[in-house]
Every structure is written in structure tokens, then in C-alpha cells.
Amino acid sequence: MTVSDLLTYCMDKPGAEQSVHSGWKATQIKLDDVLFALVHEVEGRPAVALKSTPALAELLRDSHSDVRPSEHLNKSHWSTVLLDGTLKDSQIYYLVDASWQQALNSKTAH
Template sequence: MINSELLPYCMGKPGAEQSVHSDWKATQIKVADVLFAMVHDMENRPAVSLKTSPELAELLRNEHSDVRPSARLNKAHWSTVYLDGSLPDSQIYYLVDASYQLVVNSLPEEARKQLPR
């Protein structure tokens, strides 16, 4: 998988908005102005940084060499997943879904109600 394949999937989430973080050369995907995915290159490889529970982050990092603590975000909650590595595309899509849902669940009720369905 490459970045241009993952970006449309992220943008297909209800309320997803895209911006560019020029300092990090990354595309940030947010819902209600809260980051849930950051698509970028890391070590000249396509990658995405995603939010998870600390327990899932630790499990993924222990089982997959292509999942690492995020270099620029809270390492307890954010992992960088290489898109061209050992994780199957289906698992990457699942992690995007989980990151999005984690962020949506943390939004105030009023913000959740305003999301398109």
C-alpha cells in the first residue's frame, strides 16, 4: 500500500478533514478538528500514524517490526505503521477505523451529533 491509496480511505470517514503539516511534510486527517491519522513518509517509506489504546499500541509494536512509536506524537497512544511492511492492508484499514472511532468517542456529544452520517 502507498500513501495515495490510504488517503481516500481516511477521507471517506464522516466529517474527515485534511490539512498539511508543512514542517513534518505530513497530511493530517482530523474529525471535529481532532487528529485521527497522519499520512507521511518515514525513513523514505510510506507510513501512517494512528491513535490506539496504550495496550494495543504495545501489543502491535511487540508483534510487528513495522509498527513503531510515533516520532512526533504521544508515544503511549500514537504508533507509526509502515504501509509497505508486514501488516496486511486489511489490518491497516482496521487500525484506521479504530483510530477514527477512538477520536469520535472522545468528542463532546454535541460535536458527535454534528458529524455527517
């Protein structure tokens, strides 16, 4: 998956807004100021940090070497997925959808 494909998919989500986090050299994708994707590079490779349940995050990390705890975010919820790794595009899209849904749920909970 390319960064361009990922950003297009993220920005197609209702309410998605894009900004730059210059300190992390990352592109943030938010839903009403709630982060759901952070696109950046890890060791020179394209990657995205996505939020999930702690159980799913642990399962993904145990099953895929290209999924690891996110460096700058809550490691129990946020995983960094390498885009040029072994995860299929459909799996990455599913994780984007789940992360967006969590942002939506947290927005409606307030």
C-alpha cells in the first residue's frame, strides 16, 4: 500500500481532517480533533499508527512482525503498521475503519 492510497482512504471518511505534526514529521488524520491515523516513517519505511482495542493490538503484534507499538502514543491502544510489510491492503483498510469508528464513538460519548 502506498502512503497516497492510505491518505485518500482516510480522507474519504466522513469528517476527516488532515494536518501536519511537525515535531513527529507526521500527517495526522482526525475526526473533530480526535486522532484516528498518524502517517509517518519508521526506519525509512512508510507507516501508519492506528487505534484499536488493546486485545486486537496485542493479537496483531503477536501475529505480524510489521505491526508494533506506536512510539509517541498510548502503546496499549495504538499500533504502528508498516505499509510495505506483510499486512494485506484489506487488513490495513479494516484497521483504518476500526480506528475511525473509535474516534467517532469517543466523539459521541462526550
